[in-house]
Amino acid sequence: MLAEVRPSEGSGVDMGWIVRRNHEERRQSGMKLLKQFTNRVERRMKVGLAAVLTLAVAAGTGVMVAFTAGLSDTVRSQIETSLADVCDQNAKVVEYILSDRIALMERIAGQLSDMGDSSAEELVDYLRNAGYAENYGFYNMGVWEADGWGYTTGYEHLNLEGKDYLEEALAGRISMTEAQLSEDGSVYLNILTVPIWHNGVVERVLTATYRSEEFFGLMSVGFMDSQGRSLVLNSLGQAVSLPYKTMAEDFGVVRYISDYVRLDCKDCGLISFTYGGREYAAYTVALEQFNWYVMSYIPTEVVRGKGQFLQRNAMFSLGVLYLCILAVSVISIKTYKRLSRRIVTLAFTDELTQAKNYEYLRLYFRSLSPQERAGKYLVAFDVDRQKFINLLYGWETGDRILKLVVQTFVRTFPKEHIFKGSADGYCAVLDGACEGDIEEKIQRFLDAMAEATRAQGEISVSFSFGICPLDGDESLRSVYDKALLAKREAKGSVDKKYKFFGSSERKRIAQKEMEEVFDQAVKEGQFQVWYQPKFDMRTGKPCGSEALVRWKRPEGGVVAPGEFIPLLEENGRIVDLDRLVLQQVCEDLVAWEGKGLQCLPVSVNLSKIHLKKQRIVEDLWELVERSGADQSKISFEITESAMYGDVEELNRLLRRIQSLGFEVDMDDYGLGSSTLHSLAASHFDTLKLDKSFISAIGSRRIDVILDSTIQMANDLGMKVVAEGVETQEQVDFLLAHQCWVGQGYYFSKPVERCAYEAMLQNSQEHG
Numbered sequence: 001m002l003a004e005v006r007p008s009e010g011s012g013v014d015m016g017w018i019v020r021r022n023h024e025e026r027r028q029s030g031m032k033l034l035k036q037f038t039n040r041v042e043r044r045m046k047v048g049l050a051a052v053l054t055l056a057v058a059a060g061t062g063v064m065v066a067f068t069a070g071l072s073d074t075v076r077s078q079i080e081t082s083l084a085d086v087c088d089q090n091a092k093v094v095e096y097i098l099s100d101r102i103a104l105m106e107r108i109a110g111q112l113s114d115m116g117d118s119s120a121e122e123l124v125d126y127l128r129n130a131g132y133a134e135n136y137g138f139y140n141m142g143v144w145e146a147d148g149w150g151y152t153t154g155y156e157h158l159n160l161e162g163k164d165y166l167e168e169a170l171a172g173r174i175s176m177t178e179a180q181l182s183e184d185g186s187v188y189l190n191i192l193t194v195p196i197w198h199n200g201v202v203e204r205v206l207t208a209t210y211r212s213e214e215f216f217g218l219m220s221v222g223f224m225d226s227q228g229r230s231l232v233l234n235s236l237g238q239a240v241s242l243p244y245k246t247m248a249e250d251f252g253v254v255r256y257i258s259d260y261v262r263l264d265c266k267d268c269g270l271i272s273f274t275y276g277g278r279e280y281a282a283y284t285v286a287l288e289q290f291n292w293y294v295m296s297y298i299p300t301e302v303v304r305g306k307g308q309f310l311q312r313n314a315m316f317s318l319g320v321l322y323l324c325i326l327a328v329s330v331i332s333i334k335t336y337k338r339l340s341r342r343i344v345t346l347a348f349t350d351e352l353t354q355a356k357n358y359e360y361l362r363l364y365f366r367s368l369s370p371q372e373r374a375g376k377y378l379v380a381f382d383v384d385r386q387k388f389i390n391l392l393y394g395w396e397t398g399d400r401i402l403k404l405v406v407q408t409f410v411r412t413f414p415k416e417h418i419f420k421g422s423a424d425g426y427c428a429v430l431d432g433a434c435e436g437d438i439e440e441k442i443q444r445f446l447d448a449m450a451e452a453t454r455a456q457g458e459i460s461v462s463f464s465f466g467i468c469p470l471d472g473d474e475s476l477r478s479v480y481d482k483a484l485l486a487k488r489e490a491k492g493s494v495d496k497k498y499k500f501f502g503s504s505e506r507k508r509i510a511q512k513e514m515e516e517v518f519d520q521a522v523k524e525g526q527f528q529v530w531y532q533p534k535f536d537m538r539t540g541k542p543c544g545s546e547a548l549v550r551w552k553r554p555e556g557g558v559v560a561p562g563e564f565i566p567l568l569e570e571n572g573r574i575v576d577l578d579r580l581v582l583q584q585v586c587e588d589l590v591a592w593e594g595k596g597l598q599c600l601p602v603s604v605n606l607s608k609i610h611l612k613k614q615r616i617v618e619d620l621w622e623l624v625e626r627s628g629a630d631q632s633k634i635s636f637e638i639t640e641s642a643m644y645g646d647v648e649e650l651n652r653l654l655r656r657i658q659s660l661g662f663e664v665d666m667d668d669y670g671l672g673s674s675t676l677h678s679l680a681a682s683h684f685d686t687l688k689l690d691k692s693f694i695s696a697i698g699s700r701r702i703d704v705i706l707d708s709t710i711q712m713a714n715d716l717g718m719k720v721v722a723e724g725v726e727t728q729e730q731v732d733f734l735l736a737h738q739c740w741v742g743q744g745y746y747f748s749k750p751v752e753r754c755a756y757e758a759m760l761q762n763s764q765e766h767g
Helices: 015-069 071-113 120-130 132-136 164-170 244-264 300-325 328-348 358-367 386-393 395-412 435-455 476-491 504-523 561-571 574-594 616-627 640-644 647-659 676-681 691-695 700-715 728-736 753-765
Strands: 140-145 149-152 157-159 188-198 201-211 228-233 269-275 278-286 293-299 376-383 417-420 425-431 463-469 498-500 527-536 541-552 602-605 634-639 663-669 686-689 719-723 741-743
Touching: 071 120, 071 188, 071 201, 071 228, 071 269, 071 278, 071 293, 120 132, 120 140, 120 149, 132 140, 149 201, 164 188, 164 201, 228 244, 244 269, 244 293, 278 300, 293 300, 328 358, 358 417, 358 425, 358 476, 376 386, 376 395, 376 435, 376 476, 386 395, 395 417, 395 425, 395 435, 425 435, 435 463, 435 498, 435 561, 463 476, 476 498, 504 561, 504 574, 527 574, 527 753, 541 561, 541 574, 541 741, 541 753, 561 574, 574 602, 574 616, 574 634, 574 753, 616 647, 647 663, 676 700, 686 691, 686 700, 691 700, 691 719, 700 719, 700 728, 728 741
Parallel strands: 463 498, 541 602, 602 634, 634 663, 663 686, 686 719, 719 741
Antiparallel strands: 140 149, 140 201, 149 157, 188 201, 228 293, 269 278, 278 293, 376 425, 376 463, 417 425, 527 541, 527 741
């Protein structure tokens, strides 16, 4: 211990040295106390760990002894319970499949009934053209007259007179056959029959043939190390579900079970039987439909073998337990590390979507050097009206949409980064040499989301995007705030749902570049006309199309229309593009007519700028007349916003165009603020309902507005076309309200000229 020194006045002792010495003593004392505390904690942990391990060994030994003593009975009881659970689960699966397929067939039968006096062959043609067999996984479909003759989608003309399932359907009852081997012996089939009612009488029968292994594919056929089997039996004991593999391995058992169930097993539950010198345990559950049973069975030797196996494992585990004591320290460390990783996961991962969250974005942003930030964009986006979706369709639907966004983004851009923000907000970091690359990626994402929502039966959703480049030395907070600001501005936009922050200067540069390359692109034929077919929703056949423009660059990329059309509208070159599209449409019509194809009407968009040209009517007529195209096959689409000016002047223009044999369509109706009065005051031939209207079908207010609009248009003698049709529910609503023509991804996406020509050829060949 240092001696205390008390210097007197004038002693010359350095007081600063004394202060430093006392500070060092306190520091060393603190370190000593900390070390002592640490040692005490470590000793207590060791003592506690030793006590816990001792108790664990004693308890483990006792548990193992007790477990081994009653293992056989316990295993047998658990296996029997599992057998019942598997059977119950399979019964629910089969009932669900049957209910779903029966409902589907009844809907199809209802549609065929509505087709009136069509023959069985015509009804089968309708089924084939509509693609029901392919779309719903049928082996084939067929329609049969009461005399037994009928046709299948596989181009067969057969007579099923005397078939039990046909007689059942003619008697007004739905039925399904047992598993039957196909004619080529390659697969087992089941036939589902549904009556086609007309005026309260069964006039025909609709059949759908399924592959047994696909129809019952969701059922757990093999379980307990593939030793167990499951099958479906009818009231006669005949096997209904009969995958080929099961037949090859267990034909005798299945046949014996069929006889046994028919004779002795009308009461459901657990049974046992012997076949071929082997004992079996089985469980049966009755189904609601068709007086069927589901049975799951397993050899009892599997139960005994599993019990013996578990007993050996239990004894082995008892020995291993003592060895594990030596590794407790290592296990503890690894457990701590796992917990740490789990904590990190919870801290940096969104619980609902499993995407990285904003905190992880901060780490990612800090890891990027200024050079690495160049060429990257921060995209902030969210689902429009997510709160409305949650209220109208429920939180479960809203959550599925949020998860689908992440899944679709990762699938579309596997090398890009997406982060989940709060509520319905997201952030993404996208690579791009220019804004056009980002716009193209956003469009790809939107297309992928549209397909994903259709494929999964979800509602259509829209998004708003705000984009800010990461280049520079700005903080993440600054870049993120700018992206959010741009997103808010995008939400207020009608025609464009994404916006770049501070993009005005870059936009002027892009416009200048666009002007420089536009003429060269036209000269080299980089602008191509694609066609999106319009379909008669009553027949499912194409009845026309809309001409759309695509810009395919020489290097192979496709420039999104949203990138070049607004720029061309601003510099006035959109008029040249309109003429180019019309010229290509005329050439295509003439070429198709020369090939003997029946040309369907094509609508061509005219921009608002084009409408202001003095000689617009004369220019359009001269171009069409010079090409030799039939003007009756051409209509011009004018957006609803063109009505915001002088309606009388617009009507005079419409009459001049119509006097030359063209038709004029009002495009995007519902996107602006036109009223039914303004619609009545116009002289359009066709009204095109905007997809924003169609996507909102199901909302009571929108349904009322659509009903009034369609009725008024029909009363005015206008044709009505629905744009953006994506679901069967929308088709049903439109048909119910006398809108016959639809256009959208439900029928076909825009296709290139050659694909559309093939569609015309196919439509003409099949009537």
